[in-house]
Amino acid sequence: MVYQALYRVFRPRVFEDVVGQEHVTRTLQNAIMQNKFTHAYLFSGPRGTGKTSAAKIFAQAVNCQRGPALEPCNECEACKGILDGSISDVVEIDAASNNGVEQIRDIRDKVKYAPSVVTYKVYIIDEVHMLSIGAFNALLKTLEEPPQHVIFILATTEPHKIPLTIISRCQRFDFKRITQSDIVDRMETIVEKENLEVDSNALQAVALAAEGGMRDALSILDQAVSYSDGHVRLDDVLAVTGSVSQEKLSQIVKHMHHKEMKEALAMIDSLIQEGKDPGRFVLDLIYYLRDGLLYQASPDLENSLERAIVDDTFLMLVEELDSNWIQHSIKEWNICQQELRWTNSPKVFLEITVLKICGNAQSVANQQNPAGYEKLMEKISTLEKALEQVKSQSTHASQPAAQPQQRRNASGGKRTYKVPYERIRHVLSEATKPALQTMKSRWPDFMDQLKRRSAPAHATVQNSQPRAASDQTVIIAFRYEIHCSLALEHKETIELVLSEVIGQSVTFLPIPEEE
Secondary structure (H helix, E strand, O other): OOOOOHHHHOOOOOHHHOOOOHHHHHHHHHHHHOOOOOOEEEEEOOOOOOHHHHHHHHHHHHHOOOOOOOOOOOOOHHHHHHHHOOOOOEEEEEOOOOOOHHHHHHHHHHOOOOOOOOOOEEEEEEOHHHOOHHHHHHHHHHHHOOOOOEEEEEEEOOHHHOOHHHHOOOEEEEOOOOOHHHHHHHHHHHHHHHOOEEOHHHHHHHHHHHOOOHHHHHHHHHHHHHHOOOEEOHHHHHHHHOOOOHHHHHHHHHHHHOOOHHHHHHHHHHHHHOOOOHHHHHHHHHHHHHHHHHHHHOHHHHHHOOOOOOOHHHHHHHHHOOHHHHHHHHHHHHHHHHHHOOOOOHHHHHHHHHHHHHHOHHHHHHHHOHHHHHHHHHHHHHHHHHHHHHHHHHHHHHHHHHHHHHHHHHHHOOOOOOOOHHHHHHHHHHOOHHHHHHHHHHHHHHHHHHHHHOHHHHHHOOOEEEEEEOOOEEEEEEOOHHHHHHHHHOHHHHHHHHHHHHOOOOEEEEEEOOO
């Protein structure tokens, strides 16, 4: 028999197997038992969290010949037929490849007919956000008032791309990322059933790399089993995922704290040479430092640690490190993580971050020595006052000569941008904090898509940030006036990508940062 991947073999068959989504499964079970399930559902959440599996289990449960019951029996003809896809009344559609109006019209024409085998027709539309606007419009009326024998289940990883008119007609369930402990518990059950030899710390590493997705976790475990010699150890998982062991993370943190730049840079170079993923390394390091900070605050938070395993090395490191130093290091590595998204030379940014953190040890020491710090600040204040006096004297002396130069600059500049103050005031009067927060949260995705779509347009907005936003307009601050003019040359492209990312039509107004 052809080998099947673990995530296919152990795909949930009952609600109990849908790990970490009790808030969804319990509601669905109660609705089935009370015969109060609705005509349309929207399952949204990250990949690999059980959306499609829960949809199929729900389709089995409402059609089970032994129901109503909390779980489908998986033994009657209806349950077996839905599982193997032989019952045409339960249809699973991939909206990514069937996103046109014709496919939705075909569904609309067929829903009027009664089911041929089971009690309810169930349409499961996966990745529904990929449907076109025309397809959504074709689905709208049918979704609102379908026949009594039809149930729609829409699944998506990007609910913000679905029109509100569709969402308002569905009962929405948000699937959450599965916790690391739940992933480990599920994998332990699978390992036991498959008679696999896997170390507990290897399972922890798999769960961390999965980032809340059970399907990803089982895929990584499957890959680690193939890579190993029959016994999966931590090193096997690290080699497969590109992660870094806790021992090496501890060594790098120690070197940075002791200002041992040479040793820290040598370890960074060694990790890159070994083929470790720079992004994964930075993520592991941030979480490791975060765990140290939490454990310093309260050892009772041991169950909340994401990356660290509480051993002797970790305990010694937590006692040695200062909380201010840890916080500063996390901020620097977070900046590095953002920079890695836009560079083809990740090693350079890793090395720069190490140098920054090592060079900051003196400033941390100054904070711990208030007397010396205050003297230094007094000297700086004195020097600043003297510098201001020199500047004022030079300004008075050169003022007559500077005015003609300023006039020449004002008249001779090729790019002069006139700030549209009236339009900006109008936007500010309608601006809301939620709109700005939405814009900021989607800004990295916008930059990423713009870079793929148009490199020149991306270059013009690379050093910009949204400062205010209404439902239809966003005010973008640029570092210099010339950047505003350049951005307007690519206005159509920028607004098109921005509208696609936000999910609605958006225009922008550029303004220099100093304004």
